Amino acid sequence: MxxxxxxxxxxxxxxxxxxxxxxxxxxxxxxxxxxxxxxxxxxxxxxxxxxxxxxxxxxxxxxxxxxxxxxxxxxxxxxxxxxxxxxxxxxxxxxxxxxxxxxxxxxxxxxxxxxxxxxxxxxxxxxxxxxxxxxxxxxxxxxxxxxxxxxxxxxxxxxxxxxxxxxxxxxxxxxxxxxxxxxxxxxxxxxxxxxxxxxxxxxxxxxxxxxxxxxxxxxxxxxxxxxxxxxxxxxxxxxxxxxxxxxxxxxxxxxxxxxxxxxxxxxxxxxxxGWLQIGDSEKMSKSLGNIFTLSDLADRGIHPLSFRYFTLQAHYRTPLNFSWDALAAAQTGLYRLWEGAAELCQMATSEQPTDDATKFQAGFHEAINRDLDTSVALSVLHSVVGSKLSAGEKLTLIGDFERVLALDLIPMAKTLSQTSGAERTLLRERETARAIRDFARSDVLRDQLRASGVEVKDTPGGQRTIRKDVLPSFRNDDGEDEPG
Ligand SMILES: [Zn+2]
CATH class of the missing domain: 3.40.50.620 (HUPs)
Structure with a gap:
């Protein structure tokens, strides 16, 4: 402790x-x-x-x-x-x-x-x-x-x-x-x-x-x-x-x-x-007419929790500059965490850790207790994902940090890890193809899985999958080219 x-x-x-x-x-x-x-x-x-x-x-x-x-x-x-x-x-x-x-x-x-x-x-x-x-x-x-x-x-x-x-x-x-x-x-x-x-x-x-x-x-x-x-x-x-x-x-x-x-x-x-501001100084407010709602963000392919993550990157007392680019970058950072957590869910949790979990937990607690320093707390979270802890310990820590951050890391890890029966059949076939070094067949199966919404990654521990069809993608335009 x-x-x-x-x-x-x-x-x-x-x-x-x-x-x-x-x-x-x-x-x-x-x-x-x-x-x-x-x-x-x-x-x-x-x-x-x-x-x-x-x-x-x-x-x-x-x-x-x-x-x-x-x-x-x-x-x-x-x-x-x-x-x-x-x-x-x-x-x-x-x-x-x-x-x-x-x-x-x-x-x-x-x-x-x-x-x-x-x-x-x-x-x-x-x-x-x-x-x-x-x-x-x-x-x-x-x-x-x-x-x-x-x-x-x-x-x-x-x-x-x-x-x-x-x-x-x-x-x-x-x-x-x-x-x-x-x-x-x-x-x-x-x-x-x-x-x-x-x-x-x-x-x-x-x-x-x-x-x-x-x-x-x-x-x-x-x-x-x-x-x-x-x-x-x-x-x-x-x-x-x-x-x-x-x-x-x-x-x-x-x-x-x-x-x-x-x-x-x-x-x-x-x-x-502090305020959320547009540009470098202008406050977002109804009276100035420069406002965006959560549904405006959804229209541009921004997940609500990407906005939560965006605000946590800054200290609550500092002014935060809103831009679509900054929001898209926050979304990329959150998706990386979700995908990292999904991979952890698919790994064996029995391996021996070679890092100290207590060190990370103390660092996280210290950060939030220092006037809610969420920006440092998020960097501790990223360090945990990239650490030499076992997958099981990483997931335990992520679950613990989630009590404060509430970024749906564990539920989204499970959602992103889901595969259908047909997809699992393709994955098994691909595993066999790789075992007999039939890489042409393995690539065909990878493409079929991708078409079905699943991205496959090969690791020393076997195949890992990420569902790509459940997350919104940011659109860097005003949506004018979209039908309807
Ligand atoms: Zn009041």
């Missing part, structure tokens, strides 16, 4: 590496800001969910029991906190598609969950829909108003940031900066430009609106997450995750509301992933 280093994580709150210990020994509570279901989640969004999944799986690998909440924001919310320019995205989507926002939310949620499953993202224990938590949200606002942290103004309710001295501690913004700068504009009834809405009034033109002590309206987006987190996980949670674009204002505001209401420290760890 080996002694693993403790799990250390970069805490955005305080901006330093900290050793992770949960509040309750052995159990971790974790909140992940989920999708807003007014249009399809794109692969930039999914980078955040893959990162949260790696975190979750790393915690599990370290023996912790996880309770994770990943909400579904099915209430349309403003593009920003500026009432004058904000647009309710879900209602805009509903109007343009002639459907109700509830229908759209239901459909987009289904597609999201389907895509998450294709990416091997483990389902969280709780996936609350914001529209099912309007009651707890109103309760939370009432607490904030009664404690003097929030005030009503003309059907809207604002959080008074001047009452919360720690406001800005997560993002590094100061209230003076926010007031002095042009980030916020004075909305009607706001005492200070830096105050943000926790409830906003909604007239009859709004399809989604609820009754409240302040009249008909909708909850603020930031408030939704606070209410669901506190309701499902309690006033203090261990880890909160999201994309780095959530640090301000979303997470800053979540902290202010939650801590003002409960008097407790809302989350001890805040983890944020």
């Amino acid at each position: 080996y002694a693993s280093r403790p799990l250390t994580l970069m805490n955005t709150y305080g901006r330093q590496m900290e050793e992770f210990q949960p509040l309750e020994p052995g159990r971790v509570t974790m909140y992940t800001c989920g999708p807003t279901v007014y249009s399809y989640a794109h692969i930039g969004n999914f980078r955040a969910y893959i990162f949260a999944d790696i975190l979750r799986r790393t915690l599990e690998y370290n023996g912790f029991e996880i309770t994770q909440v990943r909400n579904i924001t099915d209430v349309g919310h403003l593009t920003n906190d500026t009432l004058s320019t904000g647009v309710d995205k879900m209602e805009a989507a509903a109007r343009s598609q002639n459907a109700s926002p509830w229908d759209i939310a239901r459909h987009i949620t289904e597609v999201f969950l389907d895509d998450a499953a294709k990416l091997n993202i483990e389902a969280p224990e709780h996936m609350p829909r914001a529209t099912e938590y309007i009651g707890p949200m109103i309760d939370l606002i009432e607490v904030l108003v009664s404690r003097g942290y929030a005030y009503a103004a003309g059907g809207d309710v604002y959080f008074d940031v001047s009452k919360f001295p720690k406001y800005g501690a997560l993002s590094g913004n100061t209230i003076e900066d926010l007031i002095g700068g042009h980030r916020v504009e004075v909305g009607e009834g706001k005492k200070s430009p830096a105050d943000f809405s926790v409830w906003r009034s909604a007239g009859p033109d709004k399809i989604m609106r609820w009754d409240s002590p302040w009249g008909m309206g909708v909850p603020g987006w930031h408030l939704e997450c606070s209410a669901m987190a506190i309701d499902l996980l309690g006033p203090e949670i261990d880890i909160h995750t999201g994309g780095e674009d959530h640090i301000f204002p979303h997470h800053e505001d979540e902290i202010a509301q939650s801590e003002a209401a409960t008097g407790r420290r809302f989350s001890r760890f805040w983890l944020h992933n």
Whole structure:
């Protein structure tokens, strides 16, 4: 055995590496800001969910029991906190598609969950829909108003940031900066430009609106997450995750509301992933219109897990540059791993190892415990495949690493190793032909197997096969030449 280093994580709150210990020994509570279901989640969004999944799986690998909440924001919310320019995205989507926002939310949620499953993202224990938590949200606002942290103004309710001295501690913004700068504009009834809405009034033109002590309206987006987190996980949670674009204002505001209401420290760890960007600097986002979905990737012959592998090649905090070439290269790397694992499955597992399995396992554990260094973890995996370990030990290690990486290495190894009865007959004939050195016949049989979708490789241990007809191939074009 080996002694693993403790799990250390970069805490955005305080901006330093900290050793992770949960509040309750052995159990971790974790909140992940989920999708807003007014249009399809794109692969930039999914980078955040893959990162949260790696975190979750790393915690599990370290023996912790996880309770994770990943909400579904099915209430349309403003593009920003500026009432004058904000647009309710879900209602805009509903109007343009002639459907109700509830229908759209239901459909987009289904597609999201389907895509998450294709990416091997483990389902969280709780996936609350914001529209099912309007009651707890109103309760939370009432607490904030009664404690003097929030005030009503003309059907809207604002959080008074001047009452919360720690406001800005997560993002590094100061209230003076926010007031002095042009980030916020004075909305009607706001005492200070830096105050943000926790409830906003909604007239009859709004399809989604609820009754409240302040009249008909909708909850603020930031408030939704606070209410669901506190309701499902309690006033203090261990880890909160999201994309780095959530640090301000979303997470800053979540902290202010939650801590003002409960008097407790809302989350001890805040983890944020870097953007997936196009070119060298442009963020992939709905508002910029430069987005790709998982189904766009499938149209170009990219397997969903090739995208997962692509994101794991970089550290979660670094920006990741998207290009089709980089994605195709990641797919080649993943296919090589799948084919290597398939070969291992077809080898005798009894040979004596001449390498130390513990060394690799310790290296892997060390990498993921160092703020989730998946890039090093992947290189340990490649080293295992190319090592002098026995096939059996390699497969054991691959299975162990898979608990975190979740790249389907073992199931795909089995799929790629499958042959039909007819193919096995051809393989036996070919083995006989090679034994009597009839190489012309052996080559004919190889071609027949290839036509059937099976590639044969001759090794000192005998023939190995890879099914080539089950994996999509990347197409380096826009698909215009394809029929249909
Ligand atoms: Zn959130």
